[in-house]
Amino acid sequence: MKLDFLKRKKWVRLELSNQDVKEAAALREAAGLKQSLSTPAVKPEVNSGEVKTAQNVTAAPKAPGPDEAACPGCGAIHSKQRWERSFKVCDQCGKHGRINSKERVAHLVDQGTFSPIAKEVTSIDPLAFPGYKEKLDKAMIQSEAGDAVLTVTGRINGIPAALFIMEPDFMMGSLGSAAGERITRLIETAIENRLPVIGFCASGGARMQEGILSLMQMAKTSAALGRLSAEGLPYIAVLTDPTTGGVTASYAMLGDVILAEPGALIGFAGQRVIEQTIRQSLPDGFQRAEFLVEKGFVDRIVHRAEMKAVLAKLLRLHGFAPALAEAAATVSATTTDTAVNLQGGEAHVS
Amino acid sequence: MSHKLDFEKPIFELEEKIQGLRQFAEDNDLDLSAEVRKLEDKVSELRRETFSGLSAWDCVRLARHPGRPTTLDFIDGIFDDFMELKGDRAYSDDPAMVGGLALLDGVPVTVLGHQKGRDTLENIRRNFGMPHPEGYRKALRLMQQAEKFGRPVVTFIDTAGAYCGLGAEERGQGHAIASNLIAMAGLKVPVISVVIGEGGSGGALGIGVADRVAMLSSAVYSVISPEGLSSILWKDATKASEAAAVMKMTARDIEALGVIDAIIEEPLGGAHRHQAETVEAAGKWIKQTLGELRAMPLETLLEARYDKYRGMGQYEG
Numbered sequence: 185m186k187l188d189f190l191k192r193k194k195w196v197r198l199e200l201s202n203q204d205v206k207e208a209a210a211l212r213e214a215a216g217l218k219q220s221l222s223t224p225a226v227k228p229e230v231n232s233g234e235v236k237t238a239q240n241v242t243a244a245p246k247a248p249g250p251d252e253a254a255c256p257g258c259g260a261i262h263s264k265q266r267w268e269r270s271f272k273v274c275d276q277c278g279k280h281g282r283i284n285s286k287e288r289v290a291h292l293v294d295q296g297t298f299s300p301i302a303k304e305v306t307s308i309d310p311l312a313f314p315g316y317k318e319k320l321d322k323a324m325i326q327s328e329a330g331d332a333v334l335t336v337t338g339r340i341n342g343i344p345a346a347l348f349i350m351e352p353d354f355m356m357g358s359l360g361s362a363a364g365e366r367i368t369r370l371i372e373t374a375i376e377n378r379l380p381v382i383g384f385c386a387s388g389g390a391r392m393q394e395g396i397l398s399l400m401q402m403a404k405t406s407a408a409l410g411r412l413s414a415e416g417l418p419y420i421a422v423l424t425d426p427t428t429g430g431v432t433a434s435y436a437m438l439g440d441v442i443l444a445e446p447g448a449l450i451g452f453a454g455q456r457v458i459e460q461t462i463r464q465s466l467p468d469g470f471q472r473a474e475f476l477v478e479k480g481f482v483d484r485i486v487h488r489a490e491m492k493a494v495l496a497k498l499l500r501l502h503g504f505a506p507a508l509a510e511a512a513a514t515v516s517a518t519t520t521d522t523a524v525n526l527q528g529g530e531a532h533v534s
Numbered sequence: 535m536s537h538k539l540d541f542e543k544p545i546f547e548l549e550e551k552i553q554g555l556r557q558f559a560e561d562n563d564l565d566l567s568a569e570v571r572k573l574e575d576k577v578s579e580l581r582r583e584t585f586s587g588l589s590a591w592d593c594v595r596l597a598r599h600p601g602r603p604t605t606l607d608f609i610d611g612i613f614d615d616f617m618e619l620k621g622d623r624a625y626s627d628d629p630a631m632v633g634g635l636a637l638l639d640g641v642p643v644t645v646l647g648h649q650k651g652r653d654t655l656e657n658i659r660r661n662f663g664m665p666h667p668e669g670y671r672k673a674l675r676l677m678q679q680a681e682k683f684g685r686p687v688v689t690f691i692d693t694a695g696a697y698c699g700l701g702a703e704e705r706g707q708g709h710a711i712a713s714n715l716i717a718m719a720g721l722k723v724p725v726i727s728v729v730i731g732e733g734g735s736g737g738a739l740g741i742g743v744a745d746r747v748a749m750l751s752s753a754v755y756s757v758i759s760p761e762g763l764s765s766i767l768w769k770d771a772t773k774a775s776e777a778a779a780v781m782k783m784t785a786r787d788i789e790a791l792g793v794i795d796a797i798i799e800e801p802l803g804g805a806h807r808h809q810a811e812t813v814e815a816a817g818k819w820i821k822q823t824l825g826e827l828r829a830m831p832l833e834t835l836l837e838a839r840y841d842k843y844r845g846m847g848q849y850e851g
């Protein structure tokens with residue numbers, strides 16, 4: 185294991201690769217952003233955690249036409265194509281709209297390198313809980329993920345990784361037995377194949393329809409992450425809107441590195457519950473990603489357009505490198521710049 | 535005990551009747567022992583009937599009963615030479631979580647748990663047994679200390695949940711609980727937990743990842759409070775008794791779901807009316823279980839702990 189690490193170490197590059205820069209530039213352009221990668225920390229005034237509501241926007245919100253989408257933050261109307269291409273980030277207010285696991289994979293994982301893990305694992309109704317089966321059936325139609333988390337292996341700018349991506353379209357990404365099992369199998373796959381784990385969190389919390397079994401998924405996934413950690417493999421948690429409840433009290437907060445999307449709601453207790461407990465309204469920006477950075481619970485906020493590049497960089501900083509043979513083939517078909525990098529790397533290893 | 539639950543009332547009435555009869559017999563120098571015995575048989579039958587037919591909601595109310603023995607009562611009754619240790623070494627001491635060192639049959643152990651108050655003033659000081667992040671961090675500090683010195687860990691769970699407030703969020707309630715889950719899953723000493731009253735969600739699990747977990751027979755353990763479930767599901771907090779039933783939160787339900795290893799029977803009538811016997815029953819189980827765990831090689835113990843949590847959940851595929 186030590187030797188492997190030393191070999192990988194020669195691959196570490198401290199700056200973003202040319203491919204990263206190009207991809208990020210394309211995404212930024214699509215998102216209509218002018219920020220440069222040299223300032224990866226998103227400026228708060230551009231992407232403040234404060235989500236503008238319909239009330240504090242001066243112009244009355246227009247209804248979007250059939251080929252248009254309204255920003256959930258400021259109500260600005262975007263063409264649907266542009267909205268999708270920018271991965272639902274608003275160029276007016278910086279709001280990161282919710283995206284599902286499929287869109288997230290398309291955004292993050294190199295084309296053609298994605299393969300699902302534990303897709304066969306699905307939810308049942310262990311408590312015969314009233315209405316749960318119907319809710320599951322509905323969720324199965326609403327989302328292609330098959331449960332509240334999509335688990336895959338794939339490459340990020342050529343670097344093999346294991347990813348779990350929670351699915352807000354499946355019962356609000358609630359953590360039940362199936363999601364816990366999927367994540368645990370993914371972590372075990374990562375250990376077997378010595379892959380880093382990246383986890384995108386988006387969840388309303390534990391799935392109450394599975395009672396105590398859903399609570400135990402917090403212990404189960406944490407135990408698996410403990411094993412990953414003991415193997416010296418990194419886990420990067422990315423907190424997206426919303427990350428709350430049992431997920432926050434388990435794997436969301438266990439990353440070696442914890443990133444968050446701008447403005448994401450992140451907390452243990454729900455805002456309504458806190459307001460009821462303390463009998464006062466919450467301060468602006470409370471439990472938003474920026475607040476968690478300030479309080480020391482998140483390493484940095486990453487704009488969606490730069491997420492892939494930042495993840496690739498983090499993986500390289502942990503000594504991971506693009507996969508050799510196949511990567512060279514893919515790369516030669518895309519850009520010569522990266523091909524040069526890869527050949528350089530190959531020379532090191534041989 | 536002033537706090538009487540509705541299903542206890544017939545028992546209390548009969549007990550008062552017996553007491554009155556005894557008093558009458560004594561005052562008038564009469565022999566009414568046959569009548570008294572008849573009534574005593576009747577009251578034991580009534581107790582058996584009542585306590586074998588408790589609903590989930592009855593258990594919730596028993597689990598929350600202010601007369602139940604608390605963590606410190608279990609510690610005092612089971613262990614010797616308890617010395618409380620305080621503080622998380624980062625922010626403050628949290629009186630909703632207590633812990634320290636003690637001897638169990640002469641063996642040093644680390645013991646900790648949620649602490650509810652035994653009266654209103656103490657309850658306010660202890661935040662009704664709902665810890666802030668520093669409570670979980672104190673627990674973690676004590677558990678890591680136990681690991682360092684090779685002491686087994688015994689935890690007592692009794693909380694409505696981790697506190698939901700501004701300060702708790704600012705100081706990372708989620709992070710504090712998560713850190714305990716991963717640490718307990720790999721702690722290199724035997725860990726035992728007993729749910730003695732309320733096992734409220736993540737706040738309970740935050741000191742509840744263990745080699746063996748038991749529940750007292752009328753304790754409850756759930757992912758959300760019945761009131762919370764009822765208000766989310768039916769937008770109506772008054773249907774808590776129905777919510778308690780559908781959530782499967784009694785000791786029998788939780789055992790059937792494979793989440794706990796044992797049920798410690800409370801004497802008929804409940805832990806709140808039989809504190810000493812309840813503490814004794816828990817002590818007996820803890821001593822026996824710890825003996826079994828201490829006989830296991832560490833590697834086997836850790837492997838078995840992982841496998842136990844690895845196997846939790848029900849799904850298809």
Ligand SMILES: [Zn+2]
Pocket residue numbers: 255256257258259260274275276277278279
């Ligand atoms: Zn906007």
